[in-house]
Amino acid sequence: MNTMEKILENLDINSWVQNFNRSPLQENNPHESDAELIQIGEDNSHLLAITIDSVAEEITKGLYKDPFTMGWVTVMSNFSDLAAVGAKPLGIVVSVSIESTRSKAFCQNIAQGMSAACRKLGVFILGGDTNTTRTISLTGCAIGLVPQNKKVTRIGCKAGDFLFLSGCAGCGNAIALVHLAKLPEEYFPESSYRPIARIKEGQLIRNYATCCMDTSDGVIHTLDQLMRLNKKQFILNNNWDEILNPSASEICKSLNIPSWLLLAGVHGEFELCFTIHPKDISEFIQAAKKIDWDPVLIGEIKEGDGVKINNKDGLVAIDTAFIRNLSINASQNPQDYIKGLIDYASKLGI
Amino acid sequence: MNTMEKILENLDINSWVQNFNRSPLQENNPHESDAELIQIGEDNSHLLAITIDSVAEEITKGLYKDPFTMGWVTVMSNFSDLAAVGAKPLGIVVSVSIESTRSKAFCQNIAQGMSAACRKLGVFILGGDTNTTRTISLTGCAIGLVPQNKKVTRIGCKAGDFLFLSGCAGCGNAIALVHLAKLPEEYFPESSYRPIARIKEGQLIRNYATCCMDTSDGVIHTLDQLMRLNKKQFILNNNWDEILNPSASEICKSLNIPSWLLLAGVHGEFELCFTIHPKDISEFIQAAKKIDWDPVLIGEIKEGDGVKINNKDGLVAIDTAFIRNLSINASQNPQDYIKGLIDYASKLGI
Numbered sequence: 155m156n157t158m159e160k161i162l163e164n165l166d167i168n169s170w171v172q173n174f175n176r177s178p179l180q181e182n183n184p185h186e187s188d189a190e191l192i193q194i195g196e197d198n199s200h201l202l203a204i205t206i207d208s209v210a211e212e213i214t215k216g217l218y219k220d221p222f223t224m225g226w227v228t229v230m231s232n233f234s235d236l237a238a239v240g241a242k243p244l245g246i247v248v249s250v251s252i253e254s255t256r257s258k259a260f261c262q263n264i265a266q267g268m269s270a271a272c273r274k275l276g277v278f279i280l281g282g283d284t285n286t287t288r289t290i291s292l293t294g295c296a297i298g299l300v301p302q303n304k305k306v307t308r309i310g311c312k313a314g315d316f317l318f319l320s321g322c323a324g325c326g327n328a329i330a331l332v333h334l335a336k337l338p339e340e341y342f343p344e345s346s347y348r349p350i351a352r353i354k355e356g357q358l359i360r361n362y363a364t365c366c367m368d369t370s371d372g373v374i375h376t377l378d379q380l381m382r383l384n385k386k387q388f389i390l391n392n393n394w395d396e397i398l399n400p401s402a403s404e405i406c407k408s409l410n411i412p413s414w415l416l417l418a419g420v421h422g423e424f425e426l427c428f429t430i431h432p433k434d435i436s437e438f439i440q441a442a443k444k445i446d447w448d449p450v451l452i453g454e455i456k457e458g459d460g461v462k463i464n465n466k467d468g469l470v471a472i473d474t475a476f477i478r479n480l481s482i483n484a485s486q487n488p489q490d491y492i493k494g495l496i497d498y499a500s501k502l503g504i
Numbered sequence: 505m506n507t508m509e510k511i512l513e514n515l516d517i518n519s520w521v522q523n524f525n526r527s528p529l530q531e532n533n534p535h536e537s538d539a540e541l542i543q544i545g546e547d548n549s550h551l552l553a554i555t556i557d558s559v560a561e562e563i564t565k566g567l568y569k570d571p572f573t574m575g576w577v578t579v580m581s582n583f584s585d586l587a588a589v590g591a592k593p594l595g596i597v598v599s600v601s602i603e604s605t606r607s608k609a610f611c612q613n614i615a616q617g618m619s620a621a622c623r624k625l626g627v628f629i630l631g632g633d634t635n636t637t638r639t640i641s642l643t644g645c646a647i648g649l650v651p652q653n654k655k656v657t658r659i660g661c662k663a664g665d666f667l668f669l670s671g672c673a674g675c676g677n678a679i680a681l682v683h684l685a686k687l688p689e690e691y692f693p694e695s696s697y698r699p700i701a702r703i704k705e706g707q708l709i710r711n712y713a714t715c716c717m718d719t720s721d722g723v724i725h726t727l728d729q730l731m732r733l734n735k736k737q738f739i740l741n742n743n744w745d746e747i748l749n750p751s752a753s754e755i756c757k758s759l760n761i762p763s764w765l766l767l768a769g770v771h772g773e774f775e776l777c778f779t780i781h782p783k784d785i786s787e788f789i790q791a792a793k794k795i796d797w798d799p800v801l802i803g804e805i806k807e808g809d810g811v812k813i814n815n816k817d818g819l820v821a822i823d824t825a826f827i828r829n830l831s832i833n834a835s836q837n838p839q840d841y842i843k844g845l846i847d848y849a850s851k852l853g854i
Contacts, residue, residue, distance in 0.1 A: 173618070179595070202594065204630060211637065247556040284516060287564055293558065
């Protein structure tokens with residue numbers, strides 16, 4: 155059985171959560187949605203969506219070197235969580251912890267990255283806090299509103315539902331690969347990594363999706379978590395040319411690494427992964443076209459268990475627990491982590 | 505002129521804020537309130553109050569050694585900001601960044617400190633995020649609701665208003681003094697430092713106060729900021745026996761340090777500092793009695809400028825800009841900071 159408890163990250167979250175009482179105003183249980191959903195007001199027509207997300211490990215590990223990227227991703231990662239529950243943003247507050255040795259220009263570049271990301275989404279920074287510490291840690295907390303009858307969580311898909319991504323994936327892991335494997339910067343320049351939270355698409359998805367989660371920890375992580383929460387089988391098609399970002403795929407080809415591993419690494423992007431019931435497909439596709447959006451069909455949901463890739467020789471079961479736990483078990487050594495993923499793909503033969 | 509720009513902390517905040525556009529939904533300007541006040545919903549009967557606050561420097565500098573204290577203060581510091589705008593809490597989300605070398609027990613103690621603080625206030629942790637980093641940084645983001653016509657900000661006091669604290673002050677600086685000066689723990693045991701955010705009192709204050717700010721950076725810092733924002737003169741009485749926490753005062757006496765310096769250090773507590781118009785005083789005091797609360801009258805507001813202590817020989821002007829900026833100028837060396845404050849008090853002769 156693919157239970158939640160087989161994933162180290164879920165166990166870590168549970169070890170925190172067990173200490174806390176739940177609010178009677180909270181609609182979601184732990185793990186069940188990308189943002190917390192809280193009842194406000196008396197008419198209860200809208201829920202408040204709130205999420206908190208820090209950008210710290212990505213900086214410590216050298217994935218982001220440009221302060222503009224650090225600020226940009228802090229904003230985008232938080233609004234991506236709001237997008238995944240279908241919320242309309244109210245804004246974001248930020249807490250900046252930074253070394254005293256950093257220059258004013260460095261701090262201004264973080265601020266400009268945050269500001270540019272906000273302008274891109276049409277949202278606002280409402281306030282914040284600054285601290286002097288030994289290492290950089292940037293925390294955002296975004297809030298938004300979602301109509302009570304339109305909220306989307308990670309739970310609700312049924313066998314027969316179609317599986318979508320809001321756009322092609324793999325950029326996040328491409329930039330992680332370039333930095334961790336110390337490849338030349340031109341393979342994937344950091345300045346080209348400017349992911350955009352799918353706020354607008356999330357507000358369309360909420361009218362149709364049976365479940366939704368963002369790919370901030372990579373697509374395989376997302377499929378694994380949705381599979382465990384919904385107790386269904388997730389079939390992933392192998393139309394990699396449509397699923398994967400072309401520049402990211404190019405890196406894998408030149409390094410002779412299976413390109414689907416761009417979905418397996420833990421440094422994801424901020425696409426939405428969601429499911430649509432067959433009866434709603436045509437209306438959903440039409441509505442998406444109207445906002446010039448072309449969601450990517452990546453697979454389907456079946457009764458059963460596990461995540462499988464629909465390969466030319468049939469369905470190949472993926473040990474998604476191994477893949478997810480490797481990101482923690484090999485977290486001290488990036489080379490071990492990359493090698494572990496490549497070895498696993500080689501064993502699988504895809 | 506005591507302008508906002510004479511304070512290094514205000515300049516630092518301005519250097520961030522200048523990069524950001526303001527939300528049309530936001531009711532407060534930068535510096536003007538302890539929590540951000542955001543319009544929500546169509547009837548606009550309530551504002552959403554939101555604040556973000558990290559506990560990091562206190563840990564790096566060795567002020568808190570017990571993980572329970574770290575968790576407790578993360579919760580209290582955030583709800584104290586909500587208290588200062590008169591908000592009723594909806595809950596808090598937390599982001600925990602911690603070294604990979606820390607034990608499970610250490611993390612559980614942080615969680616238990618957070619949980620105990622929430623139980624004390626009758627509030628809930630709604631969700632969170634965990635990260636592995638090189639140094640501990642605990643960030644909370646608390647949200648609440650305040651009726652539109654009851655909001656309290658840092659602005660609005662008039663000459664003639666009475667100046668209050670929600671309770672006696674000095675505990676925060678006492679524990680900082682003990683740890684920074686490396687005094688024996690029994691002078692002020694860390695386990696006795698369990699400040700409580702004045703949530704209940706904040707919801708009473710909002711019916712009467714003309715301005716309010718919490719003392720999280722120390723009472724003198726708070727008075728200085730309110731003085732600059734309101735362009736009034738703040739007179740502080742010298743009834744130190746009522747104003748200062750007795751255990752905290754005891755430490756100063758035994759070290760032969762002027763006890764009013766417990767108001768001057770930057771490691772404050774979570775009392776509310778607020779002003780009441782004379783016509784509302786008797787009703788306010790009666791209402792406070794009904795909830796078994798005994799606010800401390802500490803001074804009054806006059807036309808003019810500056811913060812002054814009403815000493816036996818008359819009014820003594822305090823160079824509050826020097827005191828506030830010293831906390832940044834001498835931040836690299838705690839001994840210099842403590843000596844700087846003591847030297848200043850000695851020069852002043854009080």
